[in-house]
Amino acid sequence: MRFAAQERTALFIDGANLYAATRSLGFDIDYRKLLDYFGAELNLIRAYYYSALLETEEYSPLKPLTDWLAYNGYSLVTKPAKEFTDAQGRRRIKGNMDIELAIDMLELAPRLDHVILFSGDSDFRRLVEAVQRKGVRVSVVSTIKTSPPMIADELRRQADQFLDLADIAPEFSRRANEPRTRAGRGEADD
Numbered sequence: 764m765r766f767a768a769q770e771r772t773a774l775f776i777d778g779a780n781l782y783a784a785t786r787s788l789g790f791d792i793d794y795r796k797l798l799d800y801f802g803a804e805l806n807l808i809r810a811y812y813y814s815a816l817l818e819t820e821e822y823s824p825l826k827p828l829t830d831w832l833a834y835n836g837y838s839l840v841t842k843p844a845k846e847f848t849d850a851q852g853r854r855r856i857k858g859n860m861d862i863e864l865a866i867d868m869l870e871l872a873p874r875l876d877h878v879i880l881f882s883g884d885s886d887f888r889r890l891v892e893a894v895q896r897k898g899v900r901v902s903v904v905s906t907i908k909t910s911p912p913m914i915a916d917e918l919r920r921q922a923d924q925f926l927d928l929a930d931i932a933p934e935f936s937r938r939a940n941e942p943r944t945r946a947g948r949g950e951a952d953d
Contacts, residue, residue: 765924770876772805775868777860777882778814784883787909788929796935798836808875811867812837815844815858840867865890872897879904883914891921904928
């Protein structure tokens, strides 16, 4: 990994995408360790976490996680998820946070040297390109060690640096079968 400690850096975490990647790799994120890891390596200005929340349920499994993140150094960006029934009659949840993430990244870019995007979504390729045109270096965190890979090839090629989640996970993970801390885990589909 290429990090420069003096670079003003922000993390942009696509919660649903990161959750899917960690599930495929068989571990959970310890969000305190994640913040500590990048905070120790970089001049971390902000860490954003994006998640759509289903508001129709009395209790959301995401509530403990989002509450914890909001009180422990993350800027939490949420919106209500949409619930619908698909053509086969199955209940589905849709909560896309791409626009929110893109706007925040573009607005903050003039005050940053480095952006770290936690997502493999190909929709972010043009965003990464736009931020790079502003002189900001972009690292993308996802994985190619799943079948199929969790990162779109075009996003990986556009990034200045690709960090495979499987390679850096020991710094901020715990195995899925380890006891959970107070913050729960889970995400709405993207």
